[in-house]
Each structure stands twice: as structure tokens, then as C-alpha cells.
Amino acid sequence: MTLDEVHAIIMKVLLKNGCDEANATAIADNMTSAERDHAVSHGLFRLPTSVTSLQNGKINGRAEPTLSRPSAGAVRVDGDRGFTPLAFKLGKPALVEAARTNGIAALAITRTFHFAALWPETSALAEEGLVALAVTSSPPYVAAAGGKRAFFGTNPMSFAFPRKDGPPMAFDQASSAMARGEVMIHARDGHMVPDGVGIDSEGQPTNDPNEILKGAQLTFGGYKGSAIALMIDLLAGPLIGEAFSAETGRADNGDGGPALGGELILAIDPVGMGTGSQVLDHAEELFAEMTGQEGVRLPGDRRLKARNETPTEGIQVPLSLHQKILELAEA
Amino acid sequence: MTLDEVHAIIMKVLLKNGCDEANATAIADNMTSAERDHAVSHGLFRLPTSVTSLQNGKINGRAEPTLSRPSAGAVRVDGDRGFTPLAFKLGKPALVEAARTNGIAALAITRTFHFAALWPETSALAEEGLVALAVTSSPPYVAAAGGKRAFFGTNPMSFAFPRKDGPPMAFDQASSAMARGEVMIHARDGHMVPDGVGIDSEGQPTNDPNEILKGAQLTFGGYKGSAIALMIDLLAGPLIGEAFSAETGRADNGDGGPALGGELILAIDPVGMGTGSQVLDHAEELFAEMTGQEGVRLPGDRRLKARNETPTEGIQVPLSLHQKILELAEA
Helix, strand or coil, rough: CCCHHHHHHHHHHHHHHHHHHHHHHHHHHHHHHHCCCCHHHHHHHHHHHHHHHCCCCCCCCCCCEEEEECCCCCEEEEEEEEEHHHHHHHHHHHHHHHHHHHHHEEEEEEEEEECCCCCHHHHHHCCCCCEEEEECCCCEEEECCCCCCECCCCCCCCEECCCCCCCCEEECCCCCCCCHHHHHHHHCCCCCCCCCCCEECCECCCCCHHHHHHHCEECCCCCHHHHHHHHHCCCCCHCCCCCCCCHHHHCCCCCCCCEEHHHHHHHCCCCCCCCCCCCHHHHHHHHHHHCCCCCCCCHHHHHHHHHHHHHCCCCCCHHHHHHHHHHHCCC | CCHHHHHHHHHHHHHHHHCHHHHHHHHHHHHHHHHCCCHHCCHHHHHHHHHHHHHHHCCCCCCCCCEEEEEECCEEEEEEEEEEEEEHHHHHHHHHHHHHHHHHEEEEEEEEEEECCCHHHHHHCCCCCCCCEEEEECCCECCCHHHHHHHECCCCCEEEECCCCCCCCEEECCEEEECHHHHHHHHHHHCCCCCCCHHHHHHHHECCCCHHCCCEEEEEECHHHHHHHHHHHHEEEEEECCCCHHHHHHEEEEEEECCCCEEEEEEEECCCCCCHHHHHHHHHHHHHHHCCCCCCCCCCCHHHHHHHHHHHHHHCCCHHHHEEEEEEECC
């Protein structure tokens, strides 16, 4: 499929299944950028479960997010129980303005459903010259270090830094050893996962993705990844008046779609920090020295490589998924 | 030794070796709090190498840090080539005030020598009711994912969250799989280290700590820890107009003491984020549910346990270190 076709079919599916134009467009933009970058687990793959949640009324496809400014450096967007991208679209200009005025600012997005990658958001801020960090939680899928059952969400963190010539450096990584979408894809394809990815419902290590989906994933890097997962649970939860992962799980209807929750995004303006334009030159020296080593790449490199190829190569969609999406578009 | 004795001997050593009262006090306070919490590798252990750097003129024991405010949410402190604690002491009230006014604020500390743990700083901010995140870099000891030589510093990250009754929850963890001090202690004691801690000077995995000290440490959690190390290199380096780890290493005189570099501290006020006082109650629910699981502890737990014991138990100092410190006090 071409990217235009991807965007068009997502729009069609969402408009047929309870989204208005504004919500559908924000979601289709985000999902298409995931497909463009071969971030498959955040692309069309998420569409059927999202539609389920629209159909059963969990997600509001006609959400009208509202913005408030509790302080000079803080922006809040209430997502009105819709998908996150439209809430971000509303909050982004205010966050950029607040960061430019104050040097640093925060955007708290609440009451939205997170199905999407975070890097499109941090990258969009870095395109404005800002350094950005975003975190969100999810229903509990991941055990805390030492624990035998799921407590944390996969709790991803995305960080983006602007580059002098070209798209930002951005990473986006779950606090789990493996992204949940990847575990699901392994299960679908009948592949085992490596050691350290998860435990079964008895708390025993296993390589079977189906057992892990019934049990719990593990954090990356043991107790250090667990500390980061805890930090994200606090930042995207209690700090902004939102649920923490375990609460998110209890409140969800378990339909397989995304769950209601919060997201925190920080943006720092190098100019406001008193450093300014030499920052980008200096960062380029770091990037050059880092990637000058054999075997070392910048995070997100594969995604940027894919980004250059998809406009000419198009993307591949598994036949069964394609079929399913066509059905949802005609339903 | 009692904690009062620890503090007194640190003061005596520093005043004898080029520090003025203000610098010595800030350092002694930080080092004593490390000993109080049994964070041995950030306590008296660091004193002899710090004195070496004072004696050879690398570190300015009479530093007069200066503060500037490039924007409403940003505070900068130029450390005047002294140790970090005095610079932090100067910057902290301005950071707290800026966070309370703007909801979020950042403190960039530049031109200081980092010998200390970060959790005393993040905890001090959390004692004021703020959520705090601090990062700093160091000379390169750690390979980037895929690399065969040291490129990143150990690049610690500390995060602290205020608690309703009692000291803040705080973690402080290196981006390396094992703290550098622990690798050195394994080498001294002739013990092998586990898999994944480091590589030799040829870039090959090894369990020999001596080979790792000649080669490079590895990040925790593979490429995900490496992405975090990169983020910290950028935040504590180019973003605030400071050196990145590889540059820090090249500029240092290699005397074994700390190296000149930067630190970035973020502080968020829950009130300014529009959430406010229920944040702490809500976080307590998270902590209670987390630690209600068998085998799960909060990060920093051991440190807080030690903190309760040391006032009555005192601390143990290895005889050779004690001897060395007494000599430095009389020199």
C-alpha cells in the first residue's frame, strides 16, 4: 500500500465507526507516520482493537479536548475520553509557546486513550527546536522487580533532540524488555521470545509469548528498568491527577483496545536555558563521534531509514490484517 | 565513627587542603548524608581523590558560584570550578521558587566537579514538595550499544517523589549495568563480575573486572540503557553548554579525582501542574499496592533503613581509609 492509501483507509474505517473528522484525521496522521517509519506495532495493527473500543462506547470518537493553563509553565489538556493525538494537537502550540517563554514547560494530557507511539509527539516538538521527553502508562502488563505479577504498564519513554540538518534524533522505548506489541506479534506468528522478556502466571520465567501474555512481562535491565517504570507510573499518573497503571487496568473493560490514562510531556528550549544556537552544533559533534564508531547507531536510525524508503517502496500489510481492515471500512 | 565525627573530619581535611568554609561545609554535608545512608562509594571513600585534585589545583576549593536567570523557568549556576554541592546550595532556592511560580523549572549547573551522589539533591527538592529529576555525565567509562570502547560516562539519573509522611522516595542509578565503584571493588577483591557488565580493550565480553577497567563497561538493559545514557549526555552536556562525556574525559588531567562537567536538574510542582495536594495521597496508594507484593521494595529502601540505624549505630570506616584521612587532616 502507498502511504496515501494507508491514510485513506484509516480515515474510512474511523469515520465508519464513530469518529468525527477531527479525531479521525489526528489518529490517521499518527498511524500513517508509524507505518511510514515501519513502526508496525503502532500502525494499522492497532486499528481493529481501536475500532472495537469505539464500537462498544469505551472511546469517544467525537471527543472535544479542552485546554487549561494552571501555571505559566504548565498546560493541561482534558482529552474528553478520545484518542490521544487530537488532545496533543490541541496542547502542542501552547506547550511550545510556554517552553519558549519560560525555558521549560510541561503538558499533561488526561482522560485519553493511548494507542500510539510517543515519538511522533516528541519529534514534532524537536522539529520546533525544543528538547522533548514524553512518558505514558498503560494497563499493568509488567512486573515490578522482584514481583510475580503485572503491576506497571509497559510505560514507554520517548526523548527527542533537534538536529541541525534533518529530522530529530528520537527514541521511544517501553520500560519492558520487549514492547507489548512485539510480544503479541510473536504470539500471533508462533515464535518464542528471548530470555528475560517475561514470566508466566505462576511467576516463572518462560519464552512462550502466550504464557507471558497471561502472566507478566519483565522490565528491561532488571531493577533499574523497574525504577524507571515506577517513575513513569508516578509522572503520567498521580502527578497529573491520573490513574496509575494498576488502577488503569481495573477501570478498563478488557476489550483489547487501549485504556484510559494520562501522558506527561516536557519541553525545554535551549535558548531559554541560556545556551542557544551553538547547542545544535555541539550535539552534532557528539552524534558524529558516537556514530563514528563501528557498530554504533543513533536510536531511531532504522525508523529514519524506513522513512526515506516508504514513499517509493510503499508498505507491506499482512493479508489477514488487510482483509480485516477492509471489512471494518465497509461495515 | 559517629556522623558528627565524620562531618568534623571531612571539614578538617578540606580546610587543611585548600577549601574555604563555605565549600567545605557544602561538601561535608553531602558526604556525611551519603555515609548516614550507607552509600559508601559516595562518602569518605571519595575524600582522598578529591583532596588530590584540590592539591594539584584542578579543583577550586574557594569557588564562588554565580547565579543567572536566562528565563522565568531556568536557573543557571556557574560553579567556578568548585565541587557541585555549593553550586547546588546556591541554585536550589531559585529553582524551588521558579518551580512554584511556573509549575516546572530547570537548574543547569556548569563548571563543577561531580563527586557526589545525586539523590541528596533530588531528595532535598522533594522535601520541598517538588518532584525532581537530576542527571549528570562523567568521563567516558561505558560503551554505547554496539560499540567496542568507552564513550558515555556512567551517566546517573536520580528521581525523587515527595511522600506524605516521611522522607521522599528517591532512586539514583548509573546508566551502566554496574556502578564503576563496584567494578573497582570486584577488581580489588579478586572477584569476577557477572555477564553483561563489560568488555575488554578488544571489545570482547569478559567477566574480569581488571580487563573491564582497561576496556569499557556496558549499559544496563542493552540498547535501551544506551539510549538513556545518550539522553543524559545531551541534557547534562550540549543542552546546557557543557561538555559531553567523551570531551570531559579528554579535558581531565586523569588524577583519579572527579572531572569538570555539567548537571541538569528539573523540578515540578504538583500544585502548579493543576493537581495539588491529593497527589501525595494518590502516590501513597501506588506505593502501598506496589510494596504489598511479596518480594517488591521501593527504590532507595535500603538507604532509608540505614538512615534510621546510623544515628545510634554509627558507621564503620575501613582502617586504611581512616588512616589516610587522618593523615590528610594533619598534613
